[in-house]
Amino acid sequence: MSRAVADICALCGGSATAVSPGAAFSGVTSDIKPWPRMGGILCCEACGHVQKRLDGQWRADASAIYADYVMYHLSGGAEQVVFDTGQACPRTARLIAGMARAWDLPQTGRLLDVGCGGGAFLAAFRQAMPGWKLYGHDHCAQRRAEVEAVPGVCGFHCGALEEAAAQNGPFDAVSLIYVLEHMPEPVAELSRLRGLLKPGGTLMVMVPDFAQNPFDLAVVDHCGHFFAETLAHAAGLAGFDVLALGRHWMAKEVGFLARPRAGAAATPPAPGAQAPGQGLALAQGSLDWLRRTVDTARNAAETLHAKGRRFALFGTAIAGSWLAQELSGHVDCFVDEDALRWGKTHLGLPIIGPAQAAPGTGLFLGFPPLLAGGIAQRLGPNYPHLDFIVPQG
């Protein structure tokens, strides 16, 4: 693979090397649509940041994806729910519960949620901190009415962040939830947020954790595949001191709480010594694991079909959708715990509940092995008619 001039780390400006051209794999968009390619994967030799190659193809793909973006279309616009304790819980409510264990916020203040979408994070924050005044910002005004209807929301901004700050800032807290991984210039983005905060204010950031979830590589419009060390490094480069690094606030996600560093002229911190090797090992290991997992699933499907049994994928989110594409022709249906999705179709396949699946159906749990094992343990006793298939490590 020839080395392009543009292979520069989006985080630190260091030299980034190709881990894989990525052409062998299909991709999926973050709003869960199939995409013909994953994109090239790079890893920075200096800081270990794993990232997409931001070439002309990626930029064209990202523009096309955002031009036609639909949040939570399978749930009819309702926020995604998580089932990790057996009880359905809105995803952001679970996130706030995790984050709140680490934060030390006053009872009143002003929060700006950047990239607020339909206001899910604002609504969950309100539940935990009813005394706060809330503001939302998004690049498009399509969901303004939804955001403004969230209790506690005092304003919605669209356009330049500086305008939000001029009208309602500075803020005691700024949140950036599932946004940074989409940003081609993450450090510049974080630095901009520093200017919106009061001295001593809190920045709250959450992204998918690449160290916990190899499927994140498949998301075409995720150009940064952060893990704890590179996420903390990004915060440092943008002039923040990390107060708490959250590896376990949410399964498969990582975040931080940070404060603007006093004395802005301080030298940027050096990356962790282990990070470059860690990033490369994670990226190579993840691509290998994805390849093995697709092979395992395909073999399982063929074996089951030879016996006249059915093969289903568990979940209709990123991993399930990507696997369905890679396993085209081998999958009979999706099985999902979210009742809002039952009876619909996804990628041309029916979505059913676990109880509705035919006896002897092989249910492939397309998750990292530890997580998949936990799901099999949780669901197994309730659905003894299903044969749970867990990917190998």
Ligand SMILES: [Zn+2]
């Ligand atoms: Zn770097």
